Amino acid sequence: MSEHSKLAKELYKKGYNCSQSVFAAFCDETGLDLETSLKISSSFGGGMGKLREVCGAVSGMFMVAGMIYGYSDPSDKIAKTEHYKLIQSMGKKFKDKNNSIICRELLKPSVKDDISISEDKSEGNHKDPSCEEFVEQAAIIIDEYIKNKKMEEKEMIKIAVASEKEMVTEHFGHCINFNIFEAENGQITKSDSIPNPGHKPGFLPNFLNDMGVNVIISGGMGEGAIDIFNDKGIEVIVGASGNAKDAANAYLKGMLKSTGSVCHEHQHHDECDE
Known part of the structure; x- marks a missing residue:
């Protein structure tokens, strides 16, 4: 049951x-x-x-x-x-x-x-x-x-984790790099790391969408970025922490759920890429 x-x-x-x-x-x-x-x-x-x-x-x-x-x-x-x-x-x-x-x-x-x-x-x-x-x-x-x-949708997916080197970052827009994981049948088959190409409102969601990303994982993210990801059909997981690859594996196993939290504490609206 x-x-x-x-x-x-x-x-x-x-x-x-x-x-x-x-x-x-x-x-x-x-x-x-x-x-x-x-x-x-x-x-x-x-x-x-x-x-x-x-x-x-x-x-x-x-x-x-x-x-x-x-x-x-x-x-x-x-x-x-x-x-x-x-x-x-x-x-x-x-x-x-x-x-x-x-x-x-x-x-x-x-x-x-x-x-x-x-x-x-x-x-x-x-x-x-x-x-x-x-x-x-x-x-x-x-x-x-x-x-x-x-499960079918997760057979072949690309996960981006906003990171500070190997760790999940707290602030999406100001991350140092994105760890990109390609997975097939629930298993990571390829990984790569790309530097953050630049922080400006609305740019990063479109950048990752063009890369074919299906899921974005971060510690925190602004509401504006979340809305753009949602419009493009990209699943948003916020509230994550720890090692980036561990977070991606936890998502693939269905063990990582979004807290649904939105960054509000920053002085500037674009701090987490709103």
Whole structure:
């Protein structure tokens, strides 16, 4: 059982519907706050507002996939086709386990066709014990896809560590050098060190992007630089310390997480390359 599936079950036990339980369990992946996630998914419980159509847990799973991997350009036919393939694949995995993705079929014979599902959840009692299993299953399916996708993306990546020789620097913009690590299948295959080409606002994020960097690691960084990296799809890890190569290896193992902190303490706005 994954952490997301555990959280999904906990949310369901608290009284949230099946769609809310799955969708809100992935706030850390979708970037949405809990309240927004709960509101967006609130209509899909009970098979679409108790209509007993598509299972709410399945709808929640699809919504997570849409938020993370969905397309927005109506003219991008390739993206649309690929996304639909993803949805169909996840739906099939759920259906293979349960023979259906339709609420009324999943709950038969425990719930009569002509009776709406009870919403009485007093003292933690739920409409049907199998719904908790469906919530867990849906969360596991999308969680496994996310993890596999991240592993694929990490197969070949280039990591830049803002450094003072071999150590992670506290101030991104004023670093002495960048230690560059190329990795394949989670292992560093090549390393290099390049001097900081010069500190001026907005320059370094574009410089590293042109080098093909996928991840930037630093002790601290200004908000302006973070925004530029985010716009270019480069992952930002701040709050790191210690040996640069150790930091890169920790990232590859999934053990290095960004603190999300932004440098505010400097007298000059561009001190950390804002």
